[in-house]
Amino acid sequence: MKVDDFEFELPHALIAQAPVQTRDQARLLVLDRAKGISTHTNVSLLADYFQPGDVLALNNTKVFPARLYGHRIPSGGSVKCLLMREVNPEHWDALVHPGQKLGVGEKMLFEGNGWQLFGEVVSRSAFGRRVVRLWSDQGDPWEAINVIGHIPLPPYIKRPDDQRDRDRYQTVYARTRGSVAAPTAGLHFTTELFESLAKRNVIRAELTLHVGYGTFKPLRTDRVEDHVIDAEPYEISEETAHDINRALDENRRVIAVGTTTTRALETAVRHGGGRIVPGKGVSDLFIYP
DSSP: OBGGGGOOOOOGGGSOSSOOSSGGGSEEEEEETTTTEEEEEEGGGGGGGOOTTOEEEEEOEEEOOOEEEEEEETTOOEEEEEEEEESSSSEEEEEEESGGGOOTTOEEEEEETTEEEEEEEEEEOGGGOEEEEEEOTTSOHHHHHHHHOBOOOOTTOOSOOOTTHHHHTSOTTOOEEEESSOOGGGGGOOHHHHHHHHHTTOEEEEEEEOOOGGGGOOOOSSBGGGOOOOOEEEEEOHHHHHHHHHHHHTTOOEEEOHHHHHHHHHHHHHHTTSSOOOEEEEEOOOOOO
């Protein structure tokens, strides 16, 4: 398939820059594939489309404030750092700017709200990234990151991040820290919606796939199939694997919330010969029409 076949004009005014006040009041398009009928409704009524015994699979990853703004030491020149992946408790795989001025040995300082976080470029990694050592004289670097860092909003959100994004750019069931982008399909779920699903005896199954910034990487190939997506780590518990495998054995439906959940499940089932295998892995599965 040609990438050009998917080009269309999307007016900027139709790209929401802030969420609706209540999560589950977002619009919902339901497609009945068998009948070829589409229905316009809203997310609060999602439970109406579920059957007793359905399994609802969710990605419980949690977004952290991965974008840091600071300056070089000792020159004072401004720097930006996007933390991509924690290599170990002291070192991170990161994107830095300006990259040409931040070679091995360069030091940085990020500060705010009474905290200071120091950084040093220790090596170069793939795709122009750097391995950065982070430390704070005031405590755990994670504490400093949580205070100083900014939520890395998607590139189509054309505004600075603010305090509300720490809550709203996060699912209500987020629990496992590690993503630099939210599993956006899950942003619309509320406690009330989960209660409605529970009343219908819908089984809730959680897994974790940490979303990297590569999710926003533009397609620069002529053919869709030639695009290479970044690998992302996932983990599926024994309980989740059991619930999904049992549902499949009993011909019950498994509904995955969003592409991140789907990628983890499809990768796990490929490794398991048709069964969901519990444990950790990485997925570089690219989903396209």
